[in-house]
Amino acid sequence: EQNTQQIVLESDHNAPVPGMTAEQVEQLEDTEKFTFQAGSSSSSSSSSSSSTKIDTEISRLMSLIINSLYKTREIFLRELISNASDALDKIRFMALTDPSALSQNSKLSISIAADPESNTITITDTGVGMTREQLKQNLGTIAKSGTSEFLSKVENSKGGDDVNQIGQFGVGFYSVFLVADKVTVASKSNDDDDQYVWSSQAVDDFVIAKDPRGNTLGRGTQITLHLKEDAKEFLDEKALRDLVTKYSEFINFPIYLWSSREEEIIKEKETGEDGDEDDIVEENLEDDEEDKKEEDKEQVEKVTVFDWERINTQKPLWMRYAKEIEDEEYIEFYRAMTKEPSSTPLSWTHVKGEGDTEYRSIMYIPPKVDPNFFQNLAEKAHNVRLFVKRVFITDEFELFPKWLSFLKGIVDADDLPLNVSRETLQQHRALRTISKHLVKKALDMFQQLAKDDEEKYGQFFKEYGSALKYGAIESNTHRKKIAGLLRFSSSYDPTSPGVSLDSYISRMKGSQSSIFFLSGMSVEEIEQSPFLERLLARGYEVLYLTEPIDEMLIQNMPGYNGKLFANVAKGDLKFGDEDQEDALDQQQLDEEYESLQTWLKTTLAAEIDKVTLSKRLTTSPMAIVAADYGLTGHMERLMAAQGQNNKDNDMMMNFMKMQKKTLEINPKHPIIKSLAGRSIDEMDEDTKELVMVLYETTAIRSGYPLSDLNGFTKRVETIIRKGVGASLDEEVEVDVEEAPEKSEEEKKADEAYLKSDDSIVEEDEDSHLHDEL
Numbered sequence: 001e002q003n004t005q006q007i008v009l010e011s012d013h014n015a016p017v018p019g020m021t022a023e024q025v026e027q028l029e030d031t032e033k034f035t036f037q038a039g040s041s042s043s044s045s046s047s048s049s050s051s052t053k054i055d056t057e058i059s060r061l062m063s064l065i066i067n068s069l070y071k072t073r074e075i076f077l078r079e080l081i082s083n084a085s086d087a088l089d090k091i092r093f094m095a096l097t098d099p100s101a102l103s104q105n106s107k108l109s110i111s112i113a114a115d116p117e118s119n120t121i122t123i124t125d126t127g128v129g130m131t132r133e134q135l136k137q138n139l140g141t142i143a144k145s146g147t148s149e150f151l152s153k154v155e156n157s158k159g160g161d162d163v164n165q166i167g168q169f170g171v172g173f174y175s176v177f178l179v180a181d182k183v184t185v186a187s188k189s190n191d192d193d194d195q196y197v198w199s200s201q202a203v204d205d206f207v208i209a210k211d212p213r214g215n216t217l218g219r220g221t222q223i224t225l226h227l228k229e230d231a232k233e234f235l236d237e238k239a240l241r242d243l244v245t246k247y248s249e250f251i252n253f254p255i256y257l258w259s260s261r262e263e264e265i266i267k268e269k270e271t272g273e274d275g276d277e278d279d280i281v282e283e284n285l286e287d288d289e290e291d292k293k294e295e296d297k298e299q300v301e302k303v304t305v306f307d308w309e310r311i312n313t314q315k316p317l318w319m320r321y322a323k324e325i326e327d328e329e330y331i332e333f334y335r336a337m338t339k340e341p342s343s344t345p346l347s348w349t350h351v352k353g354e355g356d357t358e359y360r361s362i363m364y365i366p367p368k369v370d371p372n373f374f375q376n377l378a379e380k381a382h383n384v385r386l387f388v389k390r391v392f393i394t395d396e397f398e399l400f401p402k403w404l405s406f407l408k409g410i411v412d413a414d415d416l417p418l419n420v421s422r423e424t425l426q427q428h429r430a431l432r433t434i435s436k437h438l439v440k441k442a443l444d445m446f447q448q449l450a451k452d453d454e455e456k457y458g459q460f461f462k463e464y465g466s467a468l469k470y471g472a473i474e475s476n477t478h479r480k481k482i483a484g485l486l487r488f489s490s491s492y493d494p495t496s497p498g499v500s501l502d503s504y505i506s507r508m509k510g511s512q513s514s515i516f517f518l519s520g521m522s523v524e525e526i527e528q529s530p531f532l533e534r535l536l537a538r539g540y541e542v543l544y545l546t547e548p549i550d551e552m553l554i555q556n557m558p559g560y561n562g563k564l565f566a567n568v569a570k571g572d573l574k575f576g577d578e579d580q581e582d583a584l585d586q587q588q589l590d591e592e593y594e595s596l597q598t599w600l601k602t603t604l605a606a607e608i609d610k611v612t613l614s615k616r617l618t619t620s621p622m623a624i625v626a627a628d629y630g631l632t633g634h635m636e637r638l639m640a641a642q643g644q645n646n647k648d649n650d651m652m653m654n655f656m657k658m659q660k661k662t663l664e665i666n667p668k669h670p671i672i673k674s675l676a677g678r679s680i681d682e683m684d685e686d687t688k689e690l691v692m693v694l695y696e697t698t699a700i701r702s703g704y705p706l707s708d709l710n711g712f713t714k715r716v717e718t719i720i721r722k723g724v725g726a727s728l729d730e731e732v733e734v735d736v737e738e739a740p741e742k743s744e745e746e747k748k749a750d751e752a753y754l755k756s757d758d759s760i761v762e763e764d765e766d767s768h769l770h771d772e773l
């Protein structure tokens with residue numbers, strides 16, 4: 001029985017333009033009917049007269065959405081608000097260079113109204129709107145790749161709520177069918193004289209017609225959702241307000257909700273005609289409510305007042321003081337920005353740049369590295385959104401060097417010109433200054449994370465370690481700082497890949513001048529290496545480098561904090577504590593082993609050019625060491641695996657391969673001692689064979705691929721024959737039965753099959769093409 005009265009807050013923001021009623025949609029004239037299409041090419045829509053079949057994946061997507069019982073159906077609102085906000089960003093950006101773009105309506109906002117009577121929710125924006133053709137394209141063409149990805153995600157989730165992530169796949173609009181069985185979109189673009197209506201019930205097709213109501217929007221888009229029977233809960237004003245609040249927090253345009261509130265009004269005593277609106281004086285009773293109630297109790301009447309209520313009043317998060325922002329708000333902002341509602345960034349930094357160039361920025365470390373990060377380095381990342389004085393400009397620009405392009409976030413700059421093209425902007429001096437500053441800030445953030453939370457830093461390094469190494473290779477300016485952030489496996493604690501170069505240096509032994517390292521495919525493999533024997537026995541720490549990029553890293557970063565890196569599989573190994581006495585001992589040993597060394601050098605001349613007494617070995621008889629400019633076994637395998645077919649690389653690789661290796665022998669090993677004890681005459685063919693096999697097993701252990709695998713197998717077999725007393729030249733008696741011919745029946749059956757149609761394997765040209773693409 002209450003009076004209902006509409007109060008209009010702002011003259012240009014009137015009561016909601018009613019959404020299209022179901023009857024109005026029914027009565028649309030001159031409608032053209034289309035089926036939903038896959039892909040994004042501009043000519044993919046077709047009229048209903050064509051027999052194009054709807055793509056099965058799109059049918060699956062639609063039926064999944066229509067029949068969805070997901071409890072997160074509410075996300076349709078997030079998707080629509082996000083689309084509206086994008087459309088507003090677009091028109092605002094256009095208006096920077098062409099102010100007349102706003103002539104139809106200068107107010108940029110989103111308004112949402114529920115109407116329980118017609119069972120609809122209407123979302124209106126004053127964004128760019130869509131022409132007739134755009135309605136057909138944008139809402140009728142469903143991203144094929146996004147659809148497949150989304151479907152596999154949802155269908156594999158086994159009851160999970162992955163429909164929530166729909167916005168990541170470029171098919172967000174279709175979430176309207178989670179709650180509506182009929183949707184109409186009226187839209188007016190500056191580029192089309194007329195306002196058009198798109199309408200669909202999500203079964204395969206949609207219609208488009210000129211809006212019979214004329215141009216009611218001026219500019220923008222109005223989406224009317226005719227709610228499903230079981231989705232009426234969204235009409236509830238409080239529930240809707242909560243939802244709009246939830247999804248509008250990080251939207252940079254005002255969002256209004258058509259809301260009711262109770263208000264008390266007082267009728268003047270002398271009032272004669274009841275209900276005449278002119279006689280109703282609205283007053284706010286907050287201040288002197290008590291007195292008035294006392295005075296005139298019977299004169300107070302409650303009415304329900306409708307008006308637009310602004311829901312999001314917050315400043316953009318990045319404009320607020322970092323101190324006043326809760327972690328939860330940063331995380332929610334990340335989720336809204338990335339459209340990944342359930343992921344939590346590893347860390348973030350909120351920067352306010354002052355001085356020459358004023359800007360603000362929030363940068364996040366995403367929880368996981370994009371699996372294609374390294375493959376896609378050549379492509380532009382769309383990870384950073386650029387604003388100029390709160391106006392969204394673009395996310396197609398490069399703020400960071402490639403190795404940091406995994407960071408996601410926003411930059412809002414004050415000193416950039418608003419009205420230049422995106423390309424010119426990229427070159428702008430202020431943007432370069434911001435970029436430099438932010439790279440430093442990002443490195444600070446990593447350092448801080450390493451200091452505050454070792455475990456989280458470990459997680460970070462696991463995801464982004466290779467990117468940082470890439471940074472250390474590429475950036476002369478930041479190499480030192482990045483090097484400090486690197487973590488390696490090491491003999492200090494082989495189970496944890498968390499050794500920093502600083503901590504290595506802090507554990508270095510007296511007079512040790514090099515940082516020892518050894519590379520290999522895995523920690524387990526490296527641990528087996530003969531090169532480690534003496535170093536570890538003497539208590540030196542060795543870094544274990546297991547990533548392909550590590551070799552390149554060391555080549556570009558010869559040292560750290562005054563200590564050089566030393567590959568323990570290469571060249572002449574120095575511990576740093578060698579003195580005169582050692583040298584004398586060495587000389588004596590050299591004399592003792594001289595003739596063995598000469599003999600070995602001649603016998604293995606094809607493989608090595610030097611034989612020395614080892615300082616690396618304790619328990620192995622020998623090891624193969626690469627020359628300083630040669631390739632270690634690990635490196636040789638890596639390069640072979642990468643298939644170096646580039647000519648220049650080949651020359652380089654051949655040069656490096658041609659660097660002969662050094663054979664180091666262990667003078668304390670019984671085999672070597674026994675060999676050294678023999679006279680040259682005793683070195684017969686048998687001994688040569690044994691030494692050859694010893695050399696080959698050494699090559700394997702030193703990480704080199706065998707050049708003559710057949711020869712090696714034969715030599716081993718000979719040795720075994722000798723060992724077990726079998727004849728050296730007796731051959732294996734071969735006694736095998738030949739396979740039988742086909743029977744007559746089998747032949748006939750085959751012929752019959754070949755003649756039948758089943759045998760024709762049809763080539764699907766389209767799918768072929770698709771594969772190639």
Ligand SMILES: Nc1ncnc2c1ncn2[C@@H]1O[C@H](COP(=O)(O)OP(=O)(O)OP(=O)(O)O)[C@@H](O)[C@H]1O
Pocket residue numbers: 079082083084087125127128129130138139166167168169170171172173174220221
């Ligand atoms: N309110 C709107 N105003 C203008 N254009 C819109 C509006 N809503 C949707 N569109 C157009 O329709 C397209 C399809 O929207 P949809 O939500 O399915 O995908 P998207 O916005 O491209 O990607 P995502 O789902 O990741 O947000 C948009 O790219 C946009 O061009």
